[in-house]
Each structure stands twice: as C-alpha cells, then as structure tokens.
Amino acid sequence: MSKEDKQAKKAENAALREETKALREKLVGHQQALRAKGLPVIVLVEGWAAAGKGSLIAELISEIDPRFYNVVSPVITPEAECRYPFLYPYAKAIPENGKIMFYDSGWMEDTVRKYLHREITKDQYKQRIRSVNEFERQLRDGGYLILKLFVDIDRDEQRKRMEALRSNYETEWRVTREDLWQHREYKSFRETYDSFMEKTDKPVKWHRLDGGNRALAARDAMKLLLELVETGLTEGRYVGKPFKESFPLLEMPKLRDVDLSPCLTDEDYRKELKKLQKRLGELHNAIYRKKIPVILCYEGWDAAGKGGNIRRVAKPLDPRGFDVKPIASPEPHELARQYLWRFWTRLPRSGHIAIFDRTWYGRVMVERLEGFCSEDDWRRAYNEMNEFERQLTEWGAVVLKFWIHIDQDTQLQRFNDRQNTPEKQWKLTEEDWRNREKWPQYEEAIDEMLQKTSTKNAPWIIVESNDKKYARIKVLRTVIAALEKALEERI
Amino acid sequence: MSKEDKQAKKAENAALREETKALREKLVGHQQALRAKGLPVIVLVEGWAAAGKGSLIAELISEIDPRFYNVVSPVITPEAECRYPFLYPYAKAIPENGKIMFYDSGWMEDTVRKYLHREITKDQYKQRIRSVNEFERQLRDGGYLILKLFVDIDRDEQRKRMEALRSNYETEWRVTREDLWQHREYKSFRETYDSFMEKTDKPVKWHRLDGGNRALAARDAMKLLLELVETGLTEGRYVGKPFKESFPLLEMPKLRDVDLSPCLTDEDYRKELKKLQKRLGELHNAIYRKKIPVILCYEGWDAAGKGGNIRRVAKPLDPRGFDVKPIASPEPHELARQYLWRFWTRLPRSGHIAIFDRTWYGRVMVERLEGFCSEDDWRRAYNEMNEFERQLTEWGAVVLKFWIHIDQDTQLQRFNDRQNTPEKQWKLTEEDWRNREKWPQYEEAIDEMLQKTSTKNAPWIIVESNDKKYARIKVLRTVIAALEKALEERI
Numbered sequence: 001m002s003k004e005d006k007q008a009k010k011a012e013n014a015a016l017r018e019e020t021k022a023l024r025e026k027l028v029g030h031q032q033a034l035r036a037k038g039l040p041v042i043v044l045v046e047g048w049a050a051a052g053k054g055s056l057i058a059e060l061i062s063e064i065d066p067r068f069y070n071v072v073s074p075v076i077t078p079e080a081e082c083r084y085p086f087l088y089p090y091a092k093a094i095p096e097n098g099k100i101m102f103y104d105s106g107w108m109e110d111t112v113r114k115y116l117h118r119e120i121t122k123d124q125y126k127q128r129i130r131s132v133n134e135f136e137r138q139l140r141d142g143g144y145l146i147l148k149l150f151v152d153i154d155r156d157e158q159r160k161r162m163e164a165l166r167s168n169y170e171t172e173w174r175v176t177r178e179d180l181w182q183h184r185e186y187k188s189f190r191e192t193y194d195s196f197m198e199k200t201d202k203p204v205k206w207h208r209l210d211g212g213n214r215a216l217a218a219r220d221a222m223k224l225l226l227e228l229v230e231t232g233l234t235e236g237r238y239v240g241k242p243f244k245e246s247f248p249l250l251e252m253p254k255l256r257d258v259d260l261s262p263c264l265t266d267e268d269y270r271k272e273l274k275k276l277q278k279r280l281g282e283l284h285n286a287i288y289r290k291k292i293p294v295i296l297c298y299e300g301w302d303a304a305g306k307g308g309n310i311r312r313v314a315k316p317l318d319p320r321g322f323d324v325k326p327i328a329s330p331e332p333h334e335l336a337r338q339y340l341w342r343f344w345t346r347l348p349r350s351g352h353i354a355i356f357d358r359t360w361y362g363r364v365m366v367e368r369l370e371g372f373c374s375e376d377d378w379r380r381a382y383n384e385m386n387e388f389e390r391q392l393t394e395w396g397a398v399v400l401k402f403w404i405h406i407d408q409d410t411q412l413q414r415f416n417d418r419q420n421t422p423e424k425q426w427k428l429t430e431e432d433w434r435n436r437e438k439w440p441q442y443e444e445a446i447d448e449m450l451q452k453t454s455t456k457n458a459p460w461i462i463v464e465s466n467d468k469k470y471a472r473i474k475v476l477r478t479v480i481a482a483l484e485k486a487l488e489e490r491i
Numbered sequence: 492m493s494k495e496d497k498q499a500k501k502a503e504n505a506a507l508r509e510e511t512k513a514l515r516e517k518l519v520g521h522q523q524a525l526r527a528k529g530l531p532v533i534v535l536v537e538g539w540a541a542a543g544k545g546s547l548i549a550e551l552i553s554e555i556d557p558r559f560y561n562v563v564s565p566v567i568t569p570e571a572e573c574r575y576p577f578l579y580p581y582a583k584a585i586p587e588n589g590k591i592m593f594y595d596s597g598w599m600e601d602t603v604r605k606y607l608h609r610e611i612t613k614d615q616y617k618q619r620i621r622s623v624n625e626f627e628r629q630l631r632d633g634g635y636l637i638l639k640l641f642v643d644i645d646r647d648e649q650r651k652r653m654e655a656l657r658s659n660y661e662t663e664w665r666v667t668r669e670d671l672w673q674h675r676e677y678k679s680f681r682e683t684y685d686s687f688m689e690k691t692d693k694p695v696k697w698h699r700l701d702g703g704n705r706a707l708a709a710r711d712a713m714k715l716l717l718e719l720v721e722t723g724l725t726e727g728r729y730v731g732k733p734f735k736e737s738f739p740l741l742e743m744p745k746l747r748d749v750d751l752s753p754c755l756t757d758e759d760y761r762k763e764l765k766k767l768q769k770r771l772g773e774l775h776n777a778i779y780r781k782k783i784p785v786i787l788c789y790e791g792w793d794a795a796g797k798g799g800n801i802r803r804v805a806k807p808l809d810p811r812g813f814d815v816k817p818i819a820s821p822e823p824h825e826l827a828r829q830y831l832w833r834f835w836t837r838l839p840r841s842g843h844i845a846i847f848d849r850t851w852y853g854r855v856m857v858e859r860l861e862g863f864c865s866e867d868d869w870r871r872a873y874n875e876m877n878e879f880e881r882q883l884t885e886w887g888a889v890v891l892k893f894w895i896h897i898d899q900d901t902q903l904q905r906f907n908d909r910q911n912t913p914e915k916q917w918k919l920t921e922e923d924w925r926n927r928e929k930w931p932q933y934e935e936a937i938d939e940m941l942q943k944t945s946t947k948n949a950p951w952i953i954v955e956s957n958d959k960k961y962a963r964i965k966v967l968r969t970v971i972a973a974l975e976k977a978l979e980e981r982i
Contacts, residue, residue, distance in 0.1 A: 032917050057810050065798060066805045066815035067848060073811040104811055173780065289664065307556060314557045319548050320564040320595055324557035331823055357558060426523050 016215040020059070023222040028063050030229050035068065038097035039232045040144050040337070043225065046108045047151030048189075049179035050161040051211035056151060057102050059218045060225060070095065073104035083291070083349040085395040086110060086128060087135055091344040094139065096336035107132050108150075108200070112192045113178070116185065127394050129199045134387040137203040141240020141380060142338040145232045146204045147225055150197060151211040155186045242379035247386045250459050252450040255443055260407055263467035273312065276476040281316035283483040284353065288321050291351040292486055293397040296479065297359045300404025301442075302432045303414035305468040309404060310355055312472040313479060322353035327362065339363060339373070339381075340388055350396065359401070360385055364449050369441055382452040389458035398486045399458035402475055403450065404465045408439055507706040511550070514713040519554050521720050526559065529588035530723050531635050531828070534716065537599045538642030539680075540670035541652040542702035547642060548593050550709045551716060561586065564595035574782070574840040576886040577601060577619060578626055582835040585630065587827035598623050599641075599691070603683045604669070607676060618885050620690045625878040628694040632731020632871060633829040636723045637695045638716055641688060642702040646677045733870035738877045741950055743941040746934055751898055754958035764803065767967040772807035774974040775844065779812050782842040783977055784888040787970065788850045791895025792933075793923045794905040796959040800895060801846055803963045804970060813844035818853065830854060830864070830872075831879055841887065850892070851876055855940050860932055873943040880949035889977045890949035893966055894941065895956045899930055 001009070034041070043060070045053045061069055072093045087107060095101035111132070115125045140146055153161070162183060165171045182189055197206045207224055209217040232238075264272070287294060296313065298306045310324060325346045334342040340360060348354035363385070368378040389399050406414075415436070418428040435442065454460040461478050465471035492500070525532070534551070536544045552560055563584045578598060586592035602619045605611045611619070631637055644652070653674060656662045673680055688697045698715055700708040723729075755763070778785060787804070789797045801815060816837045825833040831851060839845035854876070859869040880890050897905075906927070909919040926933065945951040952969050956962035 029914070032914070036917070054809060054811060061810055062806060063802070066801055066846070067798070067817040070814060071810040102810065170776065285661065307558070310557055311554070315553055318545060319552055319562040319593065320545060323561060326558040333822055333824075355557065423520070423523070426527070 013215040016219045020215070020219045020222050023219070023226050024063055027222065027226050027229060028065075030226075030233060031065055031068050033233055034100075034229060035098035037233065037237065038336075039229075039237060040095045040097050041100040041229065041232075042095065042103070042139065042144055042146045043100065044103045044106050044108075044146070044148045045151065046105055046149065047209075047211060048153050048158055049182050050158055050165065050175065051151040051153045052214055052217070053104055053151050055214070056149075056209070056217060056221055057104055060221055061102065064100070068098070069100040069102065071102040071104055083351070084347060085391055087131060087391065088344065088347065091135070091341065094144070094337055094341060096333065097143075098336075107135070108193075108196055112189065112196055116188055116192060124394075129196065131387075131391050131394070132200050133203065134384075134391070136200070137240070138340070138384050138387070139338055140203055140238065141384075143237040143239065144338065145228050147228050148204055148206050149221055149224070150193070150206055150208050151217060152208050153211040155183070157212050158183055158186065239374055239376050240380055241376055243383060245383045245386070247383075247390070248456040249452070250454040250456060252454050252460060253462070254447050255405065255450075255462075258405055258462055258464065260405065260410075260464050260466040262464050262470045264469045264473060266469070269469040269473065272473050273476070276473065276480060277312070277316040279480055280313070280476060280483075281318075283480060283487070284317050284321060286487055287353075287398075287483055288318070288351045290487060290490055291396075292483075292490065293348050293350045293392075293395065294353040294483070295348065295392060295397050295399045296353065296355045297361075297399070297401040298355065298357050298404060299359060299361055299365075299401070300463075300465070301406050301411055302435055303411050303418070303427075304404040304406045305465045305471055306357060306404050308468060309402075309463075309465070309472050309475055310357060313475060314355065317353060321351065322355065323348065324355045324357055327356060327358040339377075340384070343388075347392075360388070361401075361449060361453070364453075365442065365445050368445055369438060382449070385453055386455055386458075389453075389455065393457040396490075398482050400478060400482055401454075401458060401460045402478075403446070403460055403462045404471060405462050406465050408436075410466045411436065504704075504706040507710045511706070511710045511713050514710070514717050515554055518713065518717050518720060519556075521717075521724060522556055522559050524724050525591075525720060526589035528724065528728065529827075530720075530728060531586045531588050532591040532720065532723075533586065533594070533630065533635055533637045534591065535594045535597050535599075535637070535639045536642065537596050537640065538700075538702060539644050539649055540673050541649055541656065541666065542642040542644045543705055543708070544595055544642050546705070547640075547700070547708060547712055548595055551712055552593065555591070559589070560591040560593065562593040562595055574842070575838060576882055578622060578882065579835065579838065582626070582832065585635070585828055585832060587824065588634075589827075598626070599684075599687055603680065603687055607679055607683060615885075620687065622878075622882050622885070623691050624694065625875075625882070627691070628731070629831070629875050629878070630829055631694055631729065632875075634728040634730065635829065636719050638719050639695055639697050640712055640715070641684070641697055641699050642708060643699050644702040646674070648703050649674055649677065730865055730867050731871050732867055734874060736874045736877070738874075738881070739947040740943070741945045741947060743945050743951060744953070745938050746896065746941075746953075749896055749953055749955065751896065751901075751955050751957040753955050753961045755960045755964060757960070760960040760964065763964050764967070767964065767971060768803070768807040770971055771804070771967060771974075772809075774971060774978070775808050775812060777978055778844075778889075778974055779809070779842045781978060781981055782887075783974075783981065784839050784841045784883075784886065785844040785974070786839065786883060786888050786890045787844065787846045788852075788890070788892040789846065789848050789895060790850060790852050790856075790893070791954075791956070792897050792902055793926055794902050794909070794918075795895040795897045796956045796962055797848060797895050799959060800893075800954075800956070800963050800966055801848060804966060805846065808844060812842065813846065814839065815846045815848055818847060818849040830868075831875070834879075838883075851879070852892075852940060852944070855944075856933065856936050859936055860929060873940070876944055877946055877949075880944075880946065884948040887981075889973050891969060891973055892945075892949060892951045893969075894937070894951055894953045895962060896953050897956050899927075901957045902927065 043057075045057055047053050057071060061071070070093075090103065090107050093101060093103070107128075111120075111125065111128045114120045120128070136146060162175050162179065165175050200206070207220070209220050211217055298310060300306050314322065314324065327342075330339075330342060343356075343360045346354065346356075363373065363381040364378050367373045392399055415428055415432065418424040450460050450462070461475075463471045463474050534548075536548055538544050548562060552562070561584075581594065581597050584592060584594070598619075602611075602616065602623070606616045627637060653666050653670065656666050691697070698711070700711050702708055789801060791797050805813065805815060818833075821830075821833060834847075834851050837845065837847075854864065854872040855869050858864045883890050906919060906923065909915040941951050941953070952966075954962045954965050
C-alpha cells in the first residue's frame with residue numbers, strides 16, 4: 001500500500017468509527033424503551049475462526065447497560081451435549097423479555113462442524129436445517145427480534161491472523177486444533193457455510209460482514225442491530241400468524257364418540273398390573289442402556305385419574321432414571337420467554353424417562369379458553385407443537401401423549417366424592433368447578449387438538465378412564481409396546 | 492442355614508415387609524400435610540457399592556405421589572464438576588418447599604472417593620468436612636428436614652453381590668471399575684467412611700442401615716423417614732437460632748465516619764480509566780487461563796452509581812468470560828427454597844467473572860427492615876454468609892464486596908436530577924423515595940453488616956462515590972490488585 005493509500009485507509013476507518021459511535025449512542029438510548037416494551041432480542045454471531053466474532057460482540061455491547069444483555073458461548077461438553085437435542089443449549093439460553101442475548105457462534109457452527117467431521121449424516125444435516133428454520137420462526141413469531149450475522153474472511157486473511165495469534169505466547173492458545181483443521185479444510189467449510197446460509201435465509205435473513213475490515217464490520221453490525229431494534233420499537237411486538245404445514249396425522253375420533261364402558265375386574269387388573277409393571281421395569285433398564293429418551297405426556301379432565309395412573313407407571317421404574325414434571329401455571333420468569341421454553345428446559349437426558357403431568361398443550365386448552373394468549377398464538381401453536389415433537393423424535397425420543405378421558409357424570413361423582421372425603425378435599429378446588437362449567441368449550445378445544453396434533457411419531461392415545469383400572473392397564477400396555485418397538489428398531 | 496432357620500428367616504422378612512407397608516401407608520397419608528405446610532425434605536442415601544441404595548430408594552418412594560418427590564443421582568461430568576465448588580451440584584438440587592428430594596449418594600461419596608484417589612489433599616478433605624457441616628446446618632436452620640442414611644455391607648457380602656451382578660449379562664454393567672477398586676480398597680474405604688461420618692454426625696445425625704438384610708434396611712429407613720416427617724409436622728417449620736462463630740474480621744469504619752470528599756479531575760479520570768481498563772483486560776485473559784473464578788459484589792445506596800461503576804469494570808472484559816447478575820426480588824420458585832439457593836445457582840464457572848448487582852446481603856438489609864424474614868433468620872445470616880463466602884474462597888474464588896457509598900444530600904440531588912430528566916425518570920421509583928425515608932435504619936443495618944461480614948478473604952470495600960469518577964477508579968484499582976495477587980499466589 002502506498003503512503004497515500006494508507007492515509008486514506010486510516011481516515012476512512014476513523015470515519016467508520018465515528019459513525020459506529022453515533023449509532024451506538026442511539027442504541028443505548030433505546031435500551032430503556034426495549035425493556036419497557038419487553039422486547040427480547042437475539043443476536044447470533046457466526047463466522048470463521050479468527051474472524052473477530054468476539055471483538056465484534058465486545059464492540060456491540062460496549063456502553064449497553066450490562067443488566068440488559070448476556071453473552072453465551074456454548075462451551076458444550078461433548079457428553080452433556082449428545083444427551084439432549086442439538087438445539088437444547090440454545091433454546092435454554094433464549095433471553096427473557098426486554099433483554100438481549102448474544103450467541104458467540106451457535107447452531108450453525110455446531111451443525112456445520114459436526115457435518116464436516118461426519119458426526120452427523122446427510123439426512124441428519126437436513127433435519128437440522130429444517131429444525132433451525134422452525135426454531136427461528138417460532139421465536140420470531142413469539143415476538144423475538146433476531147439478527148443473524150456471519151463474519152466472513154478469506155483464506156489468506158485467516159492464515160495471517162492465525163499466524164499472528166500463534167506467534168505470541170499470550171494469544172497462542174486461542175487457536176485450537178479444530179481451528180487449524182478448519183483452515184486446512186477452508187474450501188469445504190466455505191461450501192457448507194454457504195449452503196447452510198442459503199437454506200436458512202428464511203424466515204430470518206442472514207447478513208454477511210466483511211471481517212477483513214474490522215471497522216467496517218463493526219459499523220455494519222451496529223447499524224443492523226439499531227435498525228432491528230428501531231423497527232421493533234416502532235412496530236411493536238410481533239405476533240406470528242397461523243400457518244399451514246402438513247404432518248402425517250392419525251385419524252382421531254371425537255371425544256363424544258368414545259366408548260367409555262371398558263372395564264376390568266379387580267382380579268384381572270391385579271394380575272395384569274403385576275405382569276406389565278415387571279415388564280416395564282425390564283424395559284426401563286434396556287432403554288437406559290440404549291440411551292433412548294422417553295417422554296410421556298399426560299393430559300385429561302380434572303379427576304380423570306392422571307395422578308394414580310402416573311403412579312402405576314412410575315412404580316416399576318428405577319428412580320434414578322425418571323422424573324415426573326408437574327406443570328402448573330407458568331411463573332414470571334417462564335412467562336417472560338417463548339412458551340415452549342419451560343418445556344425445553346425440562347427435557348429428559350437420553351436414556352431417561354420424563355413424565356409430564358400436563359404439558360405444552362395447555363396452550364390450546366386453558367390458555368386458549370381463558371384468553372391467556374392471543375388467537376393467533378394458539379392457532380399457530382398446533383403446528384409449532386408438532387414441529388417441537390418432530391424435533392424430539394428426530395433426536396431419538398419416544399413421545400406418547402395420553403388423553404385421560406371420562407364423561408361428565410363420572411367427573412361429578414368424583415368431585416362429590418372428593419368433597420365428601422376429608423383426605424381428598426385438597427384435590428378439589430373452586431377452579432375445578434369453574435372448569436367443569438366450561439365442559440363444552442373444552443371439549444371443542446380438545447377435539448381440535450386431537451385432530452391437529454396426533455402425529456404418527458407423537459400420537460395421542462385416548463385412555464378410557466371411567467374405570468381407572470382399565471385406564472392404567474391401557475397406558476402400561478401402550479408404553480410397553482412403544483418401548484419394545486423402539487428397542488427393536490435400534491438394535 | 493438349616494431348614495428351620497431358613498423358614499424362620501422367611502417369616503421374619505415377611506413380618507418386616509408388613510411393617511414397612513404399614514409405615515409407608517402412614518407416610519403416604521402425610522404427603523398432603525407436608526405440602527400444605529410447605530416443609531422440604533432431604534433424604535441422603537450413601538453407602539457401599541452394591542449395597543442396594545437404589546432399591547432402598549425405590550422402596551421408600553413407592554406409593555408416594557411422584558409430584559411430591561424427585562431423585563438425583565449426581566451424574567457429574569468430571570469437567571463440569573471441577574469448574575464449580577464441590578457442593579454446587581447438591582446445592583442446586585435442594586427441593587422446594589413441600590417436596591422430598593432423594594440423593595442417591597452425594598457429598599459424602601464424592602468426598603471420600605476423591606480423597607482416596609488423592610484428587611484432594613488432606614487439608615481440602617478437612618475443609619470439605621467443615622463445609623458439609625455448614626451446608627447441612629444451614630439447610631436445617633432454613634427449615635429443611637434432613638435424613639442421612641448409610642447402607643452398610645461387609646466385604647464378603649459386597650463380593651458376593653458383585654459376583655452375582657457380574658455373572659449376568661443384563662446386570663454386569665452395573666459394576667463399574669470404580670466399584671471394583673472400592674472392593675479391593677475396602678479397608679481404606681471403611682476407615683474413611685467411618686471417620687467422615689464421625690466428623691459429620693452433627694448437626695445432622697447419621698443412621699446406619701444393615702444393607703445385608705434388605706427387608707430390615709427398608710423397614711428401618713421407612714421408620715426413620717416417617718419419624719422425621721411426623722416430627723416436622725408436629726413441631727412446625729424449624730427456624731435456626733443465631734450462633735456464634737469467629738471469622739477473621741477486618742475492622743470497618745462506621746458509615747458516618749467515611750470521608751466522602753475524594754474526587755478526581757476529568758483529565759486524571761480519563762487517563763487512569765484508560766490505563767486501568769487496559770490492565771484489567773489483560774488480567775481477565777490471565778485469570779481465564781488459570782481458571783480462577785472471580786465474584787464481584789455490588790451493594791450501595793440507591794443512586795450511588797452502581798450501574799455506571801459496573802459498566803466501567805465490564806467494558807474491558809471479554810464478553811465470553813463474564814456475566815452481570817442483576818438481583819431483583821426473589822421469584823416464587825426462589826422463595827420456595829433456602830435463601831442462598833438463588834446465589835448458588837448463579838455462581839460463575841471457574842475462570843469466569845460474575846458481577847452481582849446486589850447480592851445475598853439483601854437478607855440483612857431490605858429483608859431485615861421490611862420484615863421479609865424473621866429476626867432469627869437475618870441474625871443467623873451474618874455467619875451463614877461468611878461461611879458461604881469461605882466456601883467460595885476455598886474453591887479458589889476471588890471475592891470482593893463493594894459498598895458504593897454516598898451521603899444523603901448527594902442522593903437527594905441525584906433523585907431530583909433523575910426526576911427532572913426524562914431519559915432518567917425510569918431509574919427512580921416510589922420505592923426509592925420510601926427507602927430514603929428509612930435512611931437511619933438502613934445505615935444502622937449496613938454498619939452492622941460491614942462489621943460482621945468483612946472477612947479477610949471476602950472483604951467489604953467502602954467506595955466513596957459522591958464523586959462517581961473517583962469511585963470507578965477505586966473499584967478498578969481494587970479489582971486489579973486482587974487479581975494480581977491471586978495470580979501471583981497461584982503460579
């Protein structure tokens with residue numbers, strides 16, 4: 001570079017830095033509004049090793065009140081990671097309303113590296129891309145403002161930077177073996193990054209930054225972030241529209257057509273129960289060793305017998321390998337995040353069984369009927385939940401959803417029985433009576449839910465529970481059959 | 492064994508099982524009361540490999556409503572573990588009010604094994620024993636009902652059981668290399684278990700169970716658990732009394748004697764700030780590489796300038812290596828557990844910096860003055876917090892606590908300034924004015940806190956902040972000196 005060029009370059013950079021500073025001041029000026037409006041922001045920073053992702057983030061956050069943001073750099077231990085769905089660490093880290101979360105590389109880097117290392121197959125790679133698109137859309141539709149940046153440098157620049165880092169004792173450790181491998185495989189990485197970005201450019205767009213020019217990259221990133229925030233503040237919280245997507249759905253009867261007469265004699269029940277519990281205990285051992293995650297979902301009418309049913313399933317299980325997750329009303333820190341977050345964070349490790357006592361389907365039942373979410377929210381949720389469950393089954397989970405069913409007369413009997421039995425009174429609340437009055441509305445909502453979310457991989461099973469004994473045996477049989485099938489398929 | 496003996500044995504076991512069943516029914520009958528009274532229960536089950544800890548727990552939980560209990564078997568990855576204090580995984584898992592948590596081995600097994608493997612020194616072993624006693628006492632004093640069981644078997648019995656397990660393909664994997672090592676080193680384990688239990692028999696007593704006789708062990712365990720629960724229900728939630736313990740305390744001035752006149756010129760400030768921030772950035776790199784955890788605690792008067800001070804410290808830090816933890820009022824799931832839980836769960840990984848914007852000292856300030864806890868609670872808290880911080884420093888953390896100090900006039904000025912500046916109005920709430928009226932009571936509480944909790948290892952630093960510039964430089968200098976010292980000591 002000639003002397004003049006150098007000087008021109010210097011002047012240019014100084015101008016860029018001034019511009020960045022002005023943009024930053026605007027951004028900082030918005031932070032309080034962002035908090036007041038409760039808008040959550042996600043900034044994903046992907047890019048090449050040594051491209052300057054870390055210092056770009058440092059640039060973006062400088063001056064922002066540290067109470068308003070966090071940075072995650074998923075330091076994922078290989079063991080911990082492979083025992084959860086690949087999106088788990090990222091989903092766990094989504095910000096609460098009014099906060100900004102910076103991901104110092106994330107689901108793209110993880111996916112591209114694993115693919116190039118051949119730790120995942122081509123099919124799994126494609127599944128991941130679909131999951132990523134779903135994940136990002138769900139967050140956007142849930143009101144998240146999302147910025148995706150890719151810090152780009154060419155091969156020469158990467159070599160120069162790695163050499164510079166490695167020539168200094170203080171910084172040498174920053175270049176990992178993995179990074180050197182990336183440099184050698186620059187061409188494959190380039191292709192895969194490009195194809196990944198092309199395939200995940202919707203619903204949330206990628207922005208490429210010129211990592212070769214730090215001042216320029218910082219200015220561009222700051223500008224994009226500011227635009228995102230200002231659009232959010234002007235337009236207000238986005239609520240995604242319901243959308244069409246086809247899942248392989250099972251045909252389900254209407255609740256009113258379900259025959260609730262099936263029952264069992266005490267003797268048959270006891271015999272069956274013993275036999276099935278023994279078998280389930282054996283299978284638990286086997287799925288533990290094969291590291292198959294199992295997710296059992298319970299929904300049902302009040303007093304339908306969920307608790308007792310769960311107890312019969314839990315009884316033969318090794319307590320170290322299962323958990324019951326009781327789902328009550330969301331707490332404030334849960335309400336402050338996308339609605340599936342509190343289920344993502346409760347997923348079982350592979351090889352473990354999670355029994356959900358009520359589930360994410362609250363969205364299309366109580367939240368729908370009580371107006372706790374908007375109509376768009378619950379209408380969109382059918383597909384979102386199907387997607388979520390597909391991600392779980394692609395991870396390898398067995399997912400079964402039980403609707404514990406009784407009729408209105410039986411419920412009334414059981415309510416009265418609870419009311420008249422001192423030890424049971426705690427089980428009956430005013431809310432139960434109120435919900436009972438809304439039986440027809442609930443029935444309609446449940447019918448719709450069963451029609452729209454009983455997928456082949458995560459089916460609903462209607463469990464006739466006027467006779468609780470029959471219901472328990474049916475659930476045990478269903479679980480056993482599903483586990484046996486999963487074990488067979490994964491020899 | 493003769494035929495008669497065998498028959499007698501069989502009859503005896505049948506009788507024990509009947510008894511266990513009766514006890515269990517009583518226990519199950521209490522679960523609702525336990526929930527209603529919000530009593531949390533911890534059952535620690537320690538013991539020999541192959542002694543039957545798992546099946547004992549299965550026995551205890553059978554019939555309990557799964558919504559009321561959980562089982563943790565700390566599957567700790569070596570990497571994750573060594574980056575937190577040793578009690579971290581156990582503290583994280585304490586149950587919420589009204590629930591029972593079973594620990595399938597815990598802090599004892601972890602400590603004994605590490606000691607015998609020489610992964611911790613004799614001194615560290617002793618520190619752990621003290622920490623365990625503190626941990627258990629704090630939980631007990633916080634209203635936790637705690638049962639500690641040790642399932643004992645002799646060497647012959649262990650050999651027999653291991654052989655039986657290993658002879659069967661289905662169970663062979665249950666005997667680990669570690670277990671075989673224990674069997675070879677049975678004598679050392681016996682001695683260490685014994686000495687550990689002897690030294691941790693107070694404040695919470697150990698109970699030994701005869702693992703050689705499963706029916707007997709189950710009966711005894713059930714009886715002990717029932718007694719614990721019944722005592723808790725009869726006597727109500729226990730609140731620990733304040734106690735005396737001596738810590739190496741630093742002498743602290745009274746707040747009213749602090750000279751608040753120190754200030755800096757703009758020029759000196761800018762020069763110093765730049766120099767110190769550069770240095771702090773370098774040190775952050777160094778402590779990251781040496782894996783030193785750093786905990787910076789901020790407390791101070793409203794409008795004292797905590798936020799701006801934190802921002803100046805955070806600015807030069809690599810965003811991947813630090814977090815600001817804003818502490819607001821506890822949420823319901825936090826209130827449902829011992830008060831330090833929400834800080835245990837926010838500890839930084841080793842090599843990271845956590846900046847707490849308000850801290851556990853809320854206990855002896857706002858909670859004391861607003862009556863959010865009992866007098867015994869906050870009086871006890873001084874020592875409990877000293878213990879907690881000693882555990883942190885023994886883990887290797889640098890702990891600094893800043894009291895950002897201003898006088899009443901300065902506060903009034905800043906409040907008025909906030910009120911008159913639209914962009915700053917959000918920072919000022921009604922509560923701030925209310926707190927201001929209680930200045931004398933707060934001052935008294937703060938003076939007491941500074942006297943009682945400024946330990947050598949986790950000192951309070953009073954930061955004169957009438958001039959915010961001076962305050963920022965003082966904090967930066969203090970942090971830098973502490974990090975330099977820590978780095979020197981740990982070459």
